[in-house]
Amino acid sequence: MLPVLNMKLVFNVLLIVVPFILLLHVSYHSTIAPLLASGQDGSRGISALKNLFPSWKKDYIKQVYVRPPPWSDSLPTIYAITPTYYRSVQKADLTRMSNTLLHVANLHWIVVEDSDRKSVLVSRLLEKTGLNYTHLNVHVAEKLNSRGSGQRNLALKWLRDNFRLNDSNAGVVYFADDDNTYSLELFDEMRYTKNVSVWPVAFAGGVRYESCKVDASGKVSGWDVQFAPNRPFAIDMAGFAVSLQLILSKPDVYFRIHGIPGGYQETRFLGDLVTLSDLEPKAANCTEVLVWHTRTQNPTLLKTFGDPNVET
Structure with a gap:
């Protein structure tokens, strides 16, 4: 059988x-x-x-680049402000960052070039991303050594010119440099910021990570840093986000460029906005690292090799 x-x-x-x-x-x-x-x-x-399939390439590009999450009226908008300047790795840094931001819902990317005019490279890159973005430019003299704060100030002015206090514009402002590395969790943590939210930053200030100290009541009580620990707000630029409404309510607050030593721009800016008790610790009460102060190494290149018209 x-x-x-x-x-x-x-x-x-x-x-x-x-x-x-x-x-x-x-x-x-x-x-x-x-x-x-x-x-x-x-x-x-x-x-x-x-x-x-005559549209194969067009459809492929659309699928690869133009796919951020759908916009939701119920989510506060994150305004990510990114100063950028020309260097050999600029496009690589912006490409990597845009690939991260594509996964973040309700995000508006404000990219500000340190230049007299908008470059073709950055304009073309932004257009391809499919992200909601604004492209600005302002050149700041090198002798001022503003470390991107001139560009951040222009972005703050753009926000104040385009939004009004107490309008139904729920949102948060984040100063996101183009050479950092960001966990997607970070954007979820900051989205509902009421005043100023804070969290640790890795590879900043010459240590593995800098962080805030949180007391038993869940309030920020100090700073766990090596560089200038007595600063009122001893925090890296990547370690905080500010409510859009707070930015709009303090129209005269900008990053100070003149006479501010390196590492003190953040503390002066936050000191003009809030007090220590106003800070909102995120990332499990500042015990998790969700952003890394990485830097892309500029490669040593033979300038006479290759076609100079090929964009890299």
């Missing part, structure tokens, strides 16, 4: 498999093979195959 059952099983399998193989054989020779036969290396055949 058992051999008979096995024979029936084999027969049933053949009834399914053989027609499928014949179908593939006919389909290949009737459609694909003539295309590939037009060139021995297959290149002309592949080109002919692409001609069957």
Whole structure:
């Protein structure tokens, strides 16, 4: 009885498999093979195959770049302010950052170039991302050593010019440099900021991470840092976010450029907005690292090699 059952099983399998193989054989020779036969290396055949789908490249680009999450009226908007300047790794840094921001819902990217005019490189990159963005530019003299604060100030002015206090504009402002590394969790943490939210930053101030100290009541009581620990707000630029309404309510508060030593711009800016008790610790009461102060190394390049017109 058992051999008979096995024979029936084999027969049933053949009834399914053989027609499928014949179908593939006919389909290949009737459609694909003539295309590939037009060139021995297959290149002309592949080109002919692409001609069957004239929009293949356009559709592919759209799928790769234009796919941020759908906009939601119920979510506060995150305004990510990114100063940028020309260097050999600028496009690489902005590309990596845009790939992160594509996964963040309700995000408006404000990119501000340190230049007299908007560059073709940045303009083209932003257009391809599919992100909701604003592209600005302002050049700040090198002698001022503003470390991007001139660009941040222009972005703050843009926000104040385009939004009004007490309008239904729930949102948060984050100063996101283009060379940092961001966890997607970070944006969820900051989204509902009431005044100023804070969290640790890795690889800042010459240590593994800088953080805030949180007391038993859940309030920020101090700073766990090595560099200038007595600063009222001893925090890295990547370690805080500010409510849009708070920014709008203090129209004269900007980053100070003149006479401010490096590492003190953040503390002066926050000191003009809030007190220590107003801070909202995030990232599990400042015990988790969700942003890294990374820097892309500028490569040593042979300037005479390659086509200078190829954008990198």
